[in-house]
Amino acid sequence: MSQTITADKPRRIKPTTLAAIGFAAPLIIYMLIFYVWPLIQNISMSMHRYTRRTFVTGDAPWSGFDIYKEILSNQQFWTILGQTLIFVFASIVFQYSIGLALAVFFNQNFKLSAALRGAFLVPWLLPPMISGTIWQWMMDADSGVINNFLKLFGLDPVWWLQADHSLWAVIIANIWLGIPFNLVILYSGLQNINGDLYEAAALMAAMLGSASGRLLSRCSSRYR
Secondary structure: OOOOOOOOOOOOOOHHHHHHHHHHHHHHHHHHHHHHHHHHHHHHHHOEOOOHHHHHHOOOOEOOOHHHHHHHOOHHHHHHHHHHHHHHHHHHHHHHHHHHHHHHHHOOOOOOHHHHHHHHOHHHHOOHHHHHHHHHHHOOOOOOHHHHHHHOOOOOOOOOOOOOOHHHHHHHHHHHHHHHHHHHHHHHHHHOOOHHHHHHHHHHHHHHOOHHHHHHHHHHHHHO
């Protein structure tokens, strides 16, 4: 009895798969070149003891995890880490909270809401150098707007740009810069919410008698 051997036909790649690979390839190449490779280089550099000379010549000696041990045993590192965590936490909380409040406010679509919403985007559009110069002027100890405002309430001027208050000065400026981004994202999300959900949430919250219920009730009034 003769046996017939049939070779498996090679599977053809679907045109949709080729199209997906073609669309994804530029992004993958971009990520590999500008994200993955620099990350690998940073990890490698962190395990070599570089100086200005060895950075140019490329013959930095291998140190392994010794540099990490030195950093973790340095008290200044933990101080900087704590300041960084305060900066990140305070910035995210206030940027999101204020952005959400403004998004709910502008979601009511009252008169001049479009113009005011555009005005709130100005900090986002300014170059960082101009924003930094504006805040440097506003926080000036002698002629700054913020200290002049504090004087109206009988408060002493604050030296915002000195080491004791510099962290809070940077946090305030960063919050101001990040509010427009959160406003745009959250406002776009509120615009896509079905009006029926607002009405159901308002009814549910009204039954509970919560403060958020009154907020949602006002927010959903335009759908009624």
